[in-house]
Amino acid sequence: MLLKTEIQDTSQKALIIAPHDTLFLKKLKKKLKEMNLDVFSTSASVPDYSKYDICVFVQYTDVLLPSIKNITNTKFIFILFNEYDLAQTYASFAYEHKLYHIKILNLETNPSEYDKDIDTIFWFSFSRTEDIFLHIFHQEPFVADKKKKKKKKPFTYREFFTPKKLVLIGLLFLIVSQFLFVIPLLGSTVSNYFAYQQFVKGNKERSKQYTSQASALVETSKSLFGFSKPILYFFSIGLPFENVIALNSSASIVMDKAYDIQEDGQKITGGIFKKNKNDQEVAELIEAKERLNTNIPAVHEQIAILQNKLPEWNTQLRDSKEKLQKIDQSLALYEEIGPYLDSLLARDTDKKYLLLFANNMELRPGGGFIGSYAIVHVSNYTISEIQVYDVYDADGQLTSHIAPPEPISKFLEQPFWYLRDSAFTGDFVENFNNAEDFLHLEVGETNFDGGLLLTTTAVKNILATVDNLYIPDYKDTITSENFYLKAQLYAEEEFFPGSIQKKSFLSGVMNQMLLHLEDADMESLFTNIKDSLNQKQLVLYSKDPGLQQVFEDNYWSGRALSPSCTISDQLHCVPDYVYQMDANLGVNKANFYIKRPTELKVSIDSSGKIINTLALTYSNDSNQGVFPGGTYKNYFQVNLPPNSFVQSVTLDGKPVDDYDEKNFTYKTIGFLMTVPPQEKRRVEIIYRLPTTIIQGDGVYQLIFQKQIGSPNYDLQFSFDVPSNVSVTRHNLSPLAESSKILYNTSVSSDKIFLIEFSKN
Numbered sequence: 001m002l003l004k005t006e007i008q009d010t011s012q013k014a015l016i017i018a019p020h021d022t023l024f025l026k027k028l029k030k031k032l033k034e035m036n037l038d039v040f041s042t043s044a045s046v047p048d049y050s051k052y053d054i055c056v057f058v059q060y061t062d063v064l065l066p067s068i069k070n071i072t073n074t075k076f077i078f079i080l081f082n083e084y085d086l087a088q089t090y091a092s093f094a095y096e097h098k099l100y101h102i103k104i105l106n107l108e109t110n111p112s113e114y115d116k117d118i119d120t121i122f123w124f125s126f127s128r129t130e131d132i133f134l135h136i137f138h139q140e141p142f143v144a145d146k147k148k149k150k151k152k153k154p155f156t157y158r159e160f161f162t163p164k165k166l167v168l169i170g171l172l173f174l175i176v177s178q179f180l181f182v183i184p185l186l187g188s189t190v191s192n193y194f195a196y197q198q199f200v201k202g203n204k205e206r207s208k209q210y211t212s213q214a215s216a217l218v219e220t221s222k223s224l225f226g227f228s229k230p231i232l233y234f235f236s237i238g239l240p241f242e243n244v245i246a247l248n249s250s251a252s253i254v255m256d257k258a259y260d261i262q263e264d265g266q267k268i269t270g271g272i273f274k275k276n277k278n279d280q281e282v283a284e285l286i287e288a289k290e291r292l293n294t295n296i297p298a299v300h301e302q303i304a305i306l307q308n309k310l311p312e313w314n315t316q317l318r319d320s321k322e323k324l325q326k327i328d329q330s331l332a333l334y335e336e337i338g339p340y341l342d343s344l345l346a347r348d349t350d351k352k353y354l355l356l357f358a359n360n361m362e363l364r365p366g367g368g369f370i371g372s373y374a375i376v377h378v379s380n381y382t383i384s385e386i387q388v389y390d391v392y393d394a395d396g397q398l399t400s401h402i403a404p405p406e407p408i409s410k411f412l413e414q415p416f417w418y419l420r421d422s423a424f425t426g427d428f429v430e431n432f433n434n435a436e437d438f439l440h441l442e443v444g445e446t447n448f449d450g451g452l453l454l455t456t457t458a459v460k461n462i463l464a465t466v467d468n469l470y471i472p473d474y475k476d477t478i479t480s481e482n483f484y485l486k487a488q489l490y491a492e493e494e495f496f497p498g499s500i501q502k503k504s505f506l507s508g509v510m511n512q513m514l515l516h517l518e519d520a521d522m523e524s525l526f527t528n529i530k531d532s533l534n535q536k537q538l539v540l541y542s543k544d545p546g547l548q549q550v551f552e553d554n555y556w557s558g559r560a561l562s563p564s565c566t567i568s569d570q571l572h573c574v575p576d577y578v579y580q581m582d583a584n585l586g587v588n589k590a591n592f593y594i595k596r597p598t599e600l601k602v603s604i605d606s607s608g609k610i611i612n613t614l615a616l617t618y619s620n621d622s623n624q625g626v627f628p629g630g631t632y633k634n635y636f637q638v639n640l641p642p643n644s645f646v647q648s649v650t651l652d653g654k655p656v657d658d659y660d661e662k663n664f665t666y667k668t669i670g671f672l673m674t675v676p677p678q679e680k681r682r683v684e685i686i687y688r689l690p691t692t693i694i695q696g697d698g699v700y701q702l703i704f705q706k707q708i709g710s711p712n713y714d715l716q717f718s719f720d721v722p723s724n725v726s727v728t729r730h731n732l733s734p735l736a737e738s739s740k741i742l743y744n745t746s747v748s749s750d751k752i753f754l755i756e757f758s759k760n
Contacts, residue, residue, distance in 0.1 A: 013051065016041040018058035024114050025058055031118050032056075049074055061086065065093050065102065076102045077125050081109075084135065091133035096304035100130050108137045135242075137233040178231050181224035181241070188217035188248045195255045204259050215252040221245055243309045250302040250309075257295045264288040264295075265334075265522040272345060272383050273514050285381045286347070293338050300331045330526030333533075336554060340547045346378040353378065354451035356435060357459075357506065358423060360537070360709035361484065361589040361628065365581040365637065366423025366431040366558075367453050367539070367709035372506050373419070373435075375445060386514070388507040391420040394442040402441075406660070407635040411585045411672050426581050426639070428453060428539040428558030428708060450542035453558070455709040456484055458537040461528040462513065465520045469512040471505075478509055488589070488628055534749050536708045555750055558708050563641045563666055565701050567754070572698030574691045576602070577666070578614060579639040579705040585672075589628030593621040594675070597714040598747070602700070606722040608693035608759060610700075611647075614638065615684045620675040632675040636683060639666035639705075643690040650684045693725065695759050702753040712748040719743075719755060729756040 014037040018025050025041075032039045037054070045063055049055050049071055056077045057063060068076055080087050087106035094102045103125045109117050117136055124134045195210035222245055232238035267288045271281065303324055312318045337344070353376040358368030370391055377385040395418040403409070404417030405424050414421075419438040423431045432451055440446040463469070463480035470477050478486055490505040517525070532538035539558030542548045551557040563577035578600060584591055601613040616636075622629025640646075644667040649656040651673055659671035667687075675681045704715070719741040721727060727741065731754045734741045745751070 012036070012053055013038045013040065014054040014056065015046065015049070015052040016056045016058065017043070017045065017060045017063075019043050019060055022058075023111055024118075027114050028056065028058065028118055031122070035122075049076075059083075065090060065097075065099065068102070069097055069099050072101050074101065075125060077121065078102070078104045079121065080104075080106050082107070084108075087133065087135070092301055092305060094132045095308045096301055100132065102132060104133045106133075106135050108135075110138060113138045135233075135239070137230070137238070178228040181221045181228060181245075184217040184224070185221040185241075185244060185248065188214045188221060188252070189244070191217060192248060192251045192255060196251075199255065199258060207255065207259065211252055211255040214248065215256065218245060218248040218252055222249070246305060247309050250305045253302045254299050254306070257299045261292060261295050261299065262522055264292050266519075268292075268341075269517050269520070269522070269525075272378075272381055273517075275382060275384055277382055282381050286342075289338070289341050292334065296331050296334055296338065300328065300335065303328045303331070326527050327523055329530055330523050333526050333530040336550055340544065340550065343544045343547055344378075344542075345381045348380055350377070350379045351449040352376070352447065354432070354435065354439070354445075354448045356423070356432075356451065356453040358453050358455050358709055359589070360455040360457060360711075361592045362584045362587075363582050363591045363707075363709055364421070364423045365426045365583055365707065366428060367455050367536075368423065369584070370420050370423055370435070373439075374510070383514075386510065388510060391418075394439060395419055397442045398438070400441055402438075407583060407585065407670070407672070411633070411635060412587075423453070423708075424583065425560070426579055426705070426707065427560040429541055431558075432541045448543075450540070450544070450547075452538060452540045453708070455537045456487070457535075457709070457711075458532040459483060459509075461532045461537065462525070465525040465528055466513060466516040467519070469509065469516065471508040471512060473508050474505065478512075483509075484592075535712065536706055536710075536749065539708055560639070561703055561705060561750065563639070563703065565699075566703075566752070567699060567701065572694060572696060574610065574689065574693060574698060574700045575641060576610075576612070576689060576700065576702040577639065577641045577705075578702070579666070579707070580614075580616065581637045581639075581707045582710070583635040583637070584632065585635055586631055586633030586674075588630040590620065590622055590630055590632040591711075593629050593677075594632055595619040595621070595713070596710075597716075599716045599718075600702075600704070601718045601720070602702075603720045604693060604722060604725055606724055608725075610689040610691070610693065611686065612689065613684065613686050615682060618673075618675045618681045618683070620677050620679055622677045624677045629677060631677065633672070634675065635670060635672050637668060637670040638685065639668050640687060641689060641691075642667055645688040645690070647686040647688060648684075652682055653684075693757070693759050697728070697756070697758050700753075700755045700757060704747065704751045704753070706747050706750055712746050715745050715747045717741075717743045717745070717753065721757065724760045726758050726760075727755055728758055730754060 014032050016025070016029065016032070016039065018041070020043075029039055029041065032054075040052075049068060050073055052074055054075045054077065056079065058079045059081055061080075068074075078087070078090060084106050087104050091104045093099075094104060105121055105124070107117060120134075120136060124131075191210045191214035195207045195214060198207035198210060225241065225245060229238055229242075232241060268285055271277070271285045271288075274281070307321060307324050307328065310317060310321050310324070312321065355374040355376060356370050357372040357374070358364070358366070359371050360368035362369040372388060372390055373394070374386055374388045376383060398416070398418060402417040404414060404421065408414050408417065408421055408424070419435055419442065422434040422438055425431055431453075436446060436448055460480045460483050463478070463483055468477045468479050474490060476486065487505065529538065533540070533554070533556040536558060538556075540551045540556050542551065548557065552559060560579060561577075563575060565573035565575045567573055580598070582591075582596075596616055596618055599613075599615040601615075603611045603613075605611070618632065618634070620629075620632050624630070642663055642665060646661065646667070646669060649659050649669060649671070656671050659669055662668040669685060673681060673683065700719070702717075717732075719727070721739055723739070730741065732741060732743045734743045741755070743753075
């Protein structure tokens with residue numbers, strides 16, 4: 001999950017942009033003034049839309065949606081006349097990016113309906129629906145001939161052809177003709193269903209045949225529906241049919257591209273591990289990448305339509321929407337990285353990457369104890385070499401004395417600092433630089449182009465996408481479920497510095513995993529990788545500034561964030577920040593058994609002072625004397641806003657007097673604590689923020705960061721205000737709300753909480 005800020009201003013100003021002064025525009029202005037809004041109008045765009053609550057564009061299309069998608073404080077209403085295709089294009093973009101503050105309307109109407117249409121427009125725009133697009137259609141009512149027709153004599157030559165029956169036959173024919181489009185529409189639906197079934201079974205040719213049939217049938221249905229559309233919309237039954245047509249059209253496009261995307265993805269995944277490729281084979285990989293760069297955005301757009309329009313009548317439809325969401329997430333991951341594949345895979349050049357394997361069952365601030373590392377050489381879309389090393393091989397060659405962080409020297413009683421302990425900050429970029437420095441000093445390796453850190457959890461997630469791995473050297477089968485236990489068996493048990501068992505085991509797992517990636521389910525692979533990135537079990541770094549910016553924008557780089565406000569400077573903002581980190585210094589794997597639910601209570605007194613209480617309850621479920629568990633010897637740290645005043649630090653209700661305290665970028669508190677097997681310990685820190693709430697409106701912003709490699713854990717957040725402070729808006733879903741907000745969540749990624757308030 002990515003950090004998401006939702007802010008809405010409270011001013012009541014409306015802006016109308018329209019190139020021409022029309023009757024509709026006059027009525028629209030009148031209606032807005034009746035709503036007690038300050039109305040401003042212009043015929044051209046303005047430099048700053050954020051100053052207005054409502055911006056209405058009437059037949060004005062010079063404003064592009066990407067330029068306003070982040071102005072969520074303002075409601076944008078686009079009103080088009082007889083521009084259905086253009087309105088659909090705008091709506092597709094808005095649905096894809098979930099721009100619910102933007103509404104798109106297409107009107108096919110006449111002046112006599114303007115008053116009713118304007119009421120409908122505002123009802124739709126200010127309702128709580130997540131629908132973005134509305135089509136308003138009116139048809140001139142049929143005016144019957146009021147003149148009485150002369151009585152005609154009945155037909156005598158055939159009783160059946162009476163005028164009454166002829167009228168009934170004509171009406172029946174008219175009704176049937178309006179629904180002719182349903183026949184090819186049903187055929188398209190059935191063909192799409194069969195295409196999907198064949199796709200799941202892996203029958204490419206049959207799937208493509210059904211997809212081709214579905215595409216042709218839905219185009220026929222579209223043409224016939226164009227004839228029926230005015231009548232059906234007149235009777236308010238046109239929209240459901242139009243939605244079904246759109247669903248079939250999007251499904252046909254998705255199915256048509258699905259095999260191509262899967263084949264190209266597998267071609268790249270498998271091809272980059274093939275050594276000694278000729279120029280033609282490299283060119284084929286680049287062509288596959290270019291096709292992906294074209295096909296994936298197109299499919300992404302159609303999946304957004306399917307997710308929006310697909311109903312949830314039954315379990316099967318709901319499951320389909322969930323599956324589409326997972327596919328969409330996989331495609332989104334490639335869309336972020338795809339433009340940089342040439343850089344990542346060293347097109348026409350050579351690159352070198354560092355992989356750090358962190359055991360998060362022996363958790364450290366930067367993800368875990370580094371037991372192994374790998375150096376990956378990439379050249380022109382080819383991973384030419386992967387060398388896996390045991391960390392002790394490198395650390396044993398260090399001749400320089402490097403003083404370790406104080407907790408390592410003090411509590412591990414280790415006077416030297418090594419690569420294995422280098423992940424000792426909560427910022428991966430800093431840890432990566434430390435690791436590169438160590439490798440330069442230890443084995444002469446330097447000038448890496450980037451790298452990544454994988455925790456044990458991330459490796460398990462990737463293993464879940466491939467079949468069981470048979471490791472010939474160990475005559476054993478590895479799965480995502482048994483990987484950790486097998487790693488303990490083959491790589492940790494009876495391990496001593498200088499042995500090669502850990503290196504051999506991890507090399508065997510990695511070699512087999514890479515061999516099987518070509519056969520992995522691409523959807524699951526991308527989904528599990530993205531989950532690992534979002535949950536900070538996999539963090540990335542690149543010396544390519546553009547690619548590194550992508551990592552940081554998506555919070556995949558494992559950076560420690562700045563403890564400052566991210567919202568507009570014009571608001572009074574109170575920044576709060578919590579980043580709690582564990583460092584297992586017990587030389588065991590006790591984190592496998594540790595649970596750590598957390599509470600944060602924020603209390604504001606009548607003078608505006610903010611007092612926070614941070615409480616963590618550690619539970620150790622391991623058994624005494626049974627490896628890999630044991631006593632959890634943890635150097636606990638928490639980063640708070642700088643200049644915070646710490647009032648008390650307690651462990652099980654008793655004061656902790658001997659704690660470390662620093663005040664630089666963060667106010668950092670650190671101390672050693674132990675949790676014996678089958679016992680609990682409660683840490684509580686009470687501190688006052690350096691910022692005081694002043695009179696007027698403002699925003700409280702809390703950034704709550706998750707430690708790299710830590711498991712997901714429960715968080716209970718409460719926000720308590722006095723009678724002279726009122727909460728006006730927030731981005732939480734609280735259990736209770738009055739003078740106190742209580743919010744329960746799971747910390748699976750970095751989070752941001754925003755609460756708007758007003759102080760008398």
